[in-house]
Amino acid sequence: MTSSGGLRGYFVRSENARGFSLLAPTLILLVLMMVIPIIMLVARSFWTQSGMIETADFSLVNYQMFFEKKIYLYVLGKSLLISGSVTFATLILAYPAAYFVAFRVKKNKLIWLILITVPFWTSYLLRVFAWKLMLGYNGVVNSGLIGIGIIDEPLGFLLHNVNAVVLTLAHAWAAFAILPIYVSLEKIDKSLLEAAADLGEGPIRSFLRVTLPLSMPGVIAASLLVFIPTVGDYVTPKLVGGSSGIMIGNLVTNMFGRGNNWPMGSAIAVMMMISITLVVCIYLWLISQVKKRSN
């Protein structure tokens, strides 16, 4: 009797206990699905594999290999560059769409927002295949161009290269960029734009001096949302990237698959996480510097 009352009383009295019990479902899930796997991944990256035998002794041999064989650093650098291009392309494509919905659409904004997310109701894999059909040797673009007589031979450079990867990823992640930018544009008080016009600025300068700076939080959020997950993507490069469009994620999957070297795959994955974290930190630091300068 008293003990259950005491437990109950403890929860009523303690702010922390109540806080933790509210957090518990998320916390348990995160620990099980995120923290433990990452610890296991980091631990395994220090193991070694020879043939079929995995040895659980501490060793830096995987990291040594990572820095010695140029291919790893090269592919990692290229992946960061590709993701950077994807992020840039996505922002360029997403901003006008977000701007349109925020400022030009007067009625039924919700319908527009739902329409923007419609492509995401189909599987990611299907969307990548769709681009394969679009850009392929006998694909929509080539047969279209031949049909209207612009080219005689199908263009070979559309598919199986870096450009195809950038294009496919930019399309795939568009909604993740449109929505945060839309939110930050929507929050801008329309009277600020009237004030800018009233003070003599035309539409372009008003945009550059008022709308763009005020939407930067959305742009920054969008760039992180697109950049971070695309670095490790392996489906798109595998399907549309060919040999030149290979990314770091493909190396990791190879190590966990055919290569059958899980410790090496873990080491590559850890290096990938570290470099993404570094890039993001430098990016955010640069932004804070620019902000300070403008004051």
Added chain:
Amino acid sequence: MTTVAIDIRGVSKVYNPGSNQAVQALDTVSLTINDNEFFTLLGPSGCGKTTLLRLIAGFEQVTGGEIMLFDEEIENLEPSQRPVNTVFQHYALFPHMTVAQNVAFGLERLKKPQAEIDATVERVLSLVKMKELGDRRPNQLSGGQQQRVALARALAPSPKVLLLDEPLSALDLKLRQNMREELKQLQRETGITFVFVTHDQEEALAMSDRIAVMSNGEVQQIGAPTDIYEHPVNRFVADFIGDTNFLDGEITSVNDDLVTCRVGSESLFEAANSGNHSVGDQVTLFLRPEKITLSAAGDASRQGRVANIVYLGNQAAYTVDMGDGIELTAQARPREDGNLPFATNDTISVDYSARALRVLAK
């Protein structure tokens, strides 16, 4: 010789024309605003005063009529091309810029040397007593300070006309009263034409050179504050500006100076003859409370019973039942010991000059 700053000629504005949500915000409004004038557009919300201001600023397009600014047609000019600046109701300060950057916003496009811009910013900020706060962000300022920055920003490009859209409505009472005087003084110092929109009649009376009283998209009356207050042209204006007693009745006799009017079943009131009245006309008489003198019951021709008292500190508003279904509201000051001179149900004398009682056309 006064120059006309803004000439509004038969301007109409319909929102959503042609649809079932069409709203006539302005109906053939004509008025002129003189250069170097403090002009107020006064009216209840939805009367069209803000619409008129936005038409002058260029944020809305007229449906009919034309607006001339210093004899120039401005219909085809973008807001950015019009030599007018606006102080917005909620200030619309740029949150990502400092106070000084906000004030410099309208100057930078003029391609002036930075030293000149800085000098102008400093001059305008000291004009509104904000010189020390140039490095602050808008969100670090109080409402009154934001108000001053908004004023400074609009004044910095030296507009020919300053448009003010209910700029004091978000401030508390004391601040609002201080800003009234400052605005008026600022207008005199700068010599810029101010067009001030408000729904606060006290504000309008205190600051304006002339007032346009608006209702339902039409101008009811234009005139100096004393004109509007003392000689309202209709019941709406008399009612909207200040407190008023209205008496509905019928004219029973007319002579040169005075008309006599029967109110209720048998009470006769004499009022100033404003011309064009004849026996039998149905009219409304109006009498400002402060024109009535209340005193202890004596020889005065009219007496009444105190029906209600509203204590206001420096004075009290008395509702006096005059019999015959007639009630008059009047004011009395508290006595020196702080007590009110009359109590509820006291019988008191009610005096006023017949000239203070005016006839409004019905």
